[in-house]
Amino acid sequence: MESKRPRSIQQLEQALREKTREAGVLHRISESISSTLDLEAVLRHIVEVVVEVTKAEACLLYLLSESREELILRASKNPHPKLIGRITIGLGEGITGWVARERTRVVIPSNASDDPRFKFFHNLPEDRYQAFVSVPIMAKKEVVGVINVQHKRPRRYRPDELTLLSTIANQVGGAIENARLYEEMKRKALQLDTLSQVSETVASNRLIEDIFQLIVAMTAQMMNSKICSIMLLDPPTGELRIVATQSLSEQYRRKPNLKVGQSISGRALQERRPIIVPDVTGEREYMYPEIAKKE
Secondary structure, eight states: OOTHHHHHHHHHHHHHHHHHHHHHHHHHHHHHHTTTOHHHHHHHHHHHHHHHHHHHHHEEEEEEOTTSEEEEEEESSSTTTTTTTEEEEESHHHHHHHHHHHHOOOEEEEOOOGSSSSSOOOGGGGGGGGGEEEEEEEEEEEEEEEEEEEEEOOOOOOHHHHHHHHHHHHHOOOOOOHHHHHHHHHHHHHHHHHHHHHHHHHOOOOOOOHHHHHHHHHHHHTTOOOOEEEEETTTTTTTTEEEOOOOOOOHHHHOEEETTTTTTHHHHHHHHHHOOOGGGOTTTTOOHHHHHHOO
């Protein structure tokens, strides 16, 4: 009995240290995310804390889209400015999509890419990392996102690390939802303000060119877009021409006119319906990918 006692004390001390560490981490997160409703700032801080706690060499944070049909990469430890907001994973697709659909954690100590659920993104170096942990982010018993932690070499994750990671994911879910709701409210307020200003402008005696220019400027601001333009059909030629744009690129302003059915804008007119393209630089139908890349 005497020989077992010191070991028991050591175990208790270790458990106490783990709980103290966990409480400290959660307190820091709580203080940080409660001080702002800026969603991007909240997501960045979550990634920073997770990386610090797990000593991860990669941490990717995905949020569920408004349609709840796919996950969108929103934050990362490694800088991926061109991929944030563009990489999407369907619900149930890959390990990340599986975790979101099943609402359960996945832990792979080594050879993560050998898992049959793994999905490759060839533009992500993290695909080749060995160890992988994926944890669902929950808010009000609903999945709102997924946190992925990766290490280059095989790693056997300790139970306390996994518990803390799951606890963090559960704690930040509410903060993420609050920040998203705040962003939605701001967007709706901006939409109402934009519509009001456009209505006032249209009702005024200003030149139609000025009205078009105001509309593209307001739409670009509301959509947080670098390029917005209005194209009108010229009946004699049957071509679409740019009549207003807020793009500063002279090359963009001088783009050739489009025939009906040509490129994305021409097809939208021909089919009389909106067409959504996530990335025109990779769209074969789009006629000016080089101009888009420069913008």
